[in-house]
Amino acid sequence: MKKLLEVKDLKKYFPIKGGLFGRQIGAVKAVDGISFDVREGETLGLVGESGCGKSTTGRLILRLIDPTSGSVKFGGKDILALDKNQMRKMRKDMQIIFQDPYASLNPRMTVGSIITEALEIHNLLKNKNDKETRVHQLLEQVGLTGAHARRYPHEFSGGQRQRIGIARVLAVDPKIIIADEPVSALDVSIQAQVINLLQDLQQDLGLTFLFIAHDLSVVKHISNRVAVMYLGNIVEMAEKNELYNNPRHPYTQALLSAIPIADPTVKRERIILQGDVPSPINPPSGCRFHTRCPYARDICKKEEPVVKTIGEDHIVACHLV
Amino acid sequence: MKRPVIEIKDLKTYFFVEEGVVKAVDGVSFEIAEGETLGIVGESGCGKSVTSISIMRLVPNPPGKIVGGQILFKGEDLLMKSEADMRKIRGNEISMIFQEPMTSLNPVYTIGDQIAESVMLHQNLTKREAFSRAVEMLDKVGIPASEKRVHEYPHQLSGGMRQRVMIAMALSCNPKMLVADEPTTALDVTIQAQILELMKQLRDEFNTAIMLITHDLGVIAEVADRVAVMYAGKIVEYTDVMTLFQKPGHPYTIGLLKSIPKLTGNHKRLEPIQGVVPSPLNLPQGCKFNNRCPYAREKCFEKEPELVEVEKGHSVRCWFHDQLQ
Amino acid sequence: MLTYIIRRSIMAVPILIGVATITFLLTFVFVPGDPVRMIMGQHADEATIDSIRDEMGLNRPLSVQYFDFVLKIFKGDLGRSYKTRRPVIESIAERFPATLRLGLSAMAVAIVVGITAGIVSAVKPYSVVDGIFMSLALLGISIPVFYLGLLLIVVFAVNLNILPVGGFGGGDIRYLILPAIALGTAQAARIARMTRSSMMEVIRMDYIRTARSKGLSEKTVIFKHALRNALIPVITVIGTQLGYLLGGTVLTETTFSWPGVGRMAVDAVQSRDFPMIQGTVLFMAIIFIVINLVVDLSYGWFDPRIRYE
C-alpha cells in the first residue's frame, strides 16, 4: 500500500522560561524523535497515557504547532518546507477532529455557517444555491438533517456536536483525518454511534485516519495498525492483532494488562506498574521506561534502545527483546 | 448473606430549577453489606452521583432536596438525623472519594493537615498523634517517603498520588462505608489499575462496604460484587456481577454491553443504543427507556414497569424481560 | 521563594523607567509653549527667562535632559520647583506623612469592614443582611468621594457640630475621622463585593465538598477552607484599590483642606509648576509600584503554589 503520510524523527521541545531574567532554563520534550508512516486507506491508532505526546504529534503533523525538527511528508511532499500559502492549500487534504464537542464549535455561529465557512475558505462553492445543498448533504452524511443547519451548537447533545465537527471536516473532502480522542468525552452508548459513523465514512470515502486515543479497546476496534507512545517516544508499533496478542515491550504489556475488561469471568495476571509517569521536562536517561519497568537492567539506564524490527510490520524499542 | 451496613429505601432527590423539577433520583432502593462492593453504573445524568451525595446528605439546597425515602445506616435513618449528628457520621463512619483528585484537595493546606484534620475531629487525637496517623495512612495507600510527603501541598503531587491521599483521608477514621464517585475516571489506565488494586486490598483489610459509582463496565467487572444499573433516575437492573454480564435482563443493560468495543475476540460492528438520553425535564411517558428501546411495544409507552425480582437476587424493570433472551 | 522575591523586585525596574519616561514626555515634550515663560508671565525679560532655563538645564538637548532626569530619579532627586526653587523631594517629604496617615487609616478601615461584610454576605447569600450589605456596597462604589466628604461635613460638622470641618488639627484624631471615612468607603465597598463573589465561587469548589464530606462544621469549612482561598483574588483587588486610594487622596485632601501631597499636586497644577507636578505624580507612582510588589509577595503566603514556583 502507498504511504500517504511519512513522519521522520519528529521532535517538539517546548521551552521553559524562568530564573532571574526569564531566560530559557529547560524544555518540555513533548515529542522526542518519532517516526512512522500512515498508509493510504488505513487507520493507524496512536495510544498512550496523558502527557505521552500523542496529541502534540497530531498538531505537529498539521503544523498547528511548529516542530522543533524532523520531517513530515504528505503524499511525498515535505509539508514543513511549504510557505504559508502553499500550506493553506495543503490543509484541504489534512483535517482534524477534536476531543471536546463543547469546545470545538463556535457557540455564536449556526451549524450551517460553521460548515459553510469551511467550504468558503477553500472556495468550494459554485453559487449561492450550491451552499444550501452542500450543507444539507454534509449534515445528512453524518446522520443529521438539513433542518439542523439553522440551529446553534448549544442546542445539540455531545454526540450530535461531534457529528457536526465531522461534517465540517468532510466539507473540504480531505484525504487524511487526524482524530484526536474523538469519542473519549462521550457516553458509552453514544461512543459506539460515532465510531460506527467514522468506520462507515472511511469505507464510503476511502479516508485515511490517524486515530489518537487513550482507550485501548476503542483503538483496537477501529485501527489496522497501532503505535504505542511513552514519554515522547514510540515504544512499539505493529498490526493490531499482533500487538494485542503478542506485545513485546514491557510498557505495552503492562498497559494491556491494566485495562479493566468488561467480563467478570476473565481472570488475568495483572502487571501493576510502580509509580507515576516521569516528567517530560527531564525525562529519564537511557530507556525512558526504565524507572517503572519490572525488567530493567543496567543497560536500560545508560543507553537509549534502538528501534528493532522483529517481524513483519512489528517494531519495538527495547534492549531486552 | 452478611447483614447490610446500609439500606436505601425508595430514595427520592429532586432539583427544583427554573424550568421545572428534575427528578434526579426517583425511588432508588439498594443495600450494601460489610466488605461488599456495590457498583452503580450508568451514563451521565442518570442520577448516580446524586445518589451518593444524598447518602452523605450533601445535596446542595437550594435547588436540590431529598424529598422522600429512607437511608438506614446501622438501623437508623440518616434522613431523620440532625445536621450535628450527621457531621459525626461524615468522614468518620461514611467517607467519600471523588472523581477529580486534582481539585478535591484544598490547594493551600498540606496533605498532612488535611488528613490529620479528620482524625483530630472524629477521634479526639492531639495534633501530633493525628499527624503520625496521617503518615501511617499514607504508608497504607502506598505513598513512598510518607514522612516527607505529609508536609507537601497537593500541587506537588501527581493525579494518582492525590487520589491515594483522598483514599487515605477517607479511610483514616476506619469508616464502615466508603462512597467512591468515579474514583479512577480522571486517571490514566496504569494508574487506574493501581488505585483499583489498592481499593480491593483496603476493602479486604478494613472490611468496608463500598459503593462504587462508575460509567465503565470494565471497572464494574473488575471490582464489584453486585451491580445496580441506573437510567433516568431509576434502577433498571439490580443483580450480582456474574448475572449482569452473562444474563443481562434489561434492554438498556444489553444495549450497553453491545456498544462497548471488546479487547478480546474479533471485532464485529458495534451495536450502539439508538438516540440520546432524554432531557430530565422532559422524560417520556411510561418506561423511561421506551424511546431508545429496540423491543419497545405499546404497553411500554402507557405504563412504567416496576422493578421486579425475576429470579433470586436479580431484579429488572421491564415489562418484557422474560421474552428478551 | 527568595528567587521569586528577587525576580519580582528586578521586574519593577523597567516599569519604573517606563513611568519616568512617560512623566518626562508629559512635562517636557508635550507641553505647548515655554513653561518658564508661563510661570514668569508675559512681562519677564528674555534674559531672566533664559538664565532660569539655563539653571534648570532646559537649554540642553532633550536626550541629555532625559538621561539626566532618569538617573536623578534613581538618586532620589526629583528636580526643583519652578515656583519655590526648593527641591521637590523636600516638599514631598514634608507633606507625605499626612497623606500616609490618611491613606493608611482609610485602607485599614476599608479592609476590616469590607472583608467582614463580604464574608457575612457570602455565607447567607440572598438573605436580608446580604441585601442590605450589597445595596450599601453599591451606593459606596457609586458615590464620589468628594461628594461623600461634603455630605459628611454637612451632617457631622455643620448640623451636629461634633467633628471639625477640615484641616489637619496638628494630628488630632478627630480631624482624621471624616476624611478617612470619606476616602475608605469606596474601597470598603469594592473589597466587600469582591470578597463576596470570590467566596461564593470558592464555596462551589470540589475541595469544599471534600471538607464537608469529612464532617467538618460549617464554621471550619468557611473560615479554614474557603476563606484563605477566597482572599487570593481579594488581595489583587486591594492592590489595585490602593491606586484608586492614592488618587482619591487628592480629592479628599482638597475637600477637607488636608495638608498632604495630593493637595500640593493640585496647587502645583494651578500654578503650572511642572517639576512639582511631575515629582508628585512620579512619587505616587513609585509608592504604588512598591505597594504592588508587596501585594505580589504576599501571595506567596496565601498560595503555596506560588511559593514553590
Place this chain on the structure above:
Amino acid sequence: MVQKSKSNVIWKRLKKNKMAMVGLTITIGLLLIAIFAPAIVPYDPYTVDLSQSMRAPGQEGHLLGTDQLGRDQFSRLLYGARISLQVGIITQSISMVIGIFMGALAGYYGGKVDEFISYLINVFFAFPSLLFAIAIMATLGPGLNNIFIALGAVSWPGLARIVRGQVLQLKEQEYIEAIRALGGNDFKIIVKHILPNCMAPIIVTATLGVAGAILSEAGLSFLGLGAQPPMPSWGLMLSMGRTYVTTKTWLTIYPGLAIMITILGLNLLGDGLRDALDPRMKQ
C-alpha cells in the same frame, strides 16, 4: 427545542433581573435627558440674573434653587447630563478602540509583540489613575476635549488587559484550532471568531468604564482641572457649591445626587450585564 439566538437568551435573563432593569431605566432616562435637554429645561442654564441669586429650592419657580449668579440649578443639572454622558461615551470609545486593538494583538500573536504591549500596559497601570489624569490635564490644560484624551489614555490599559486575557484563552479553544486547521487567515479568525466571543467582558468593562469616566470627570472638574466655567458640569457645580457648603446646602446636595444616581444606574446595568452574560457567576 425552540430555536433561540444567544442575544435573546441574554435579554431574557437581563429582563428578569430587577436591579439591572432599574439601572437600564436610569441610563436610558439620562440619555433622553441629555438628548432633549434644550427642549425640556425651564430656564436657559447659562443666563446670569443676579436678582435671582441664591434662591432656595422651590422659590420663585426654581425647582432646585439658583446659584450665586442666579442661574437655575435644575436646568443646569439637565444640561450637565450632556457633558457627563459625552465624557463617558467618547472616553470609552477611545479606550475601546485602543484597548481592543492592543489587547487582541498581544493575546493572539504573543511573543515580542505581547511582551511590548504588556510592558506598556503595566507602565500605564503603575500610575494611580486619577493622578495620571491630573498630570495629563496639567500638560494639555483644562477643557472638555482634553478630558477625553486624558481619561481615554487612563482607561485603555484596563480594557486591553481584559481583551488580551480573553484572546489568550480563546485562541487555545478547539474551534479556533479547527479554523486554523482549515486554513483560515489570522485577521478573519480574530475578527470573526475571537472578538465576538469576548464581547461579554468588553461590554461589561465598557459600561463600568463609562461610570468610571464620569466619576473622574466630576473629580477633575471639582479640582478645577476639568470643565471650566460657565459649563454646567456637575463636578464643577459641586466645587462652586463647596464654598457655600455650610449655608446653601442645595448647591452641594443636588449636583452630587445627579452624579451618584448616574453612576449607580450604570453600575447596576454593568452588574446586571455581567450576570446575564456569564450565568456561571450567579446562582
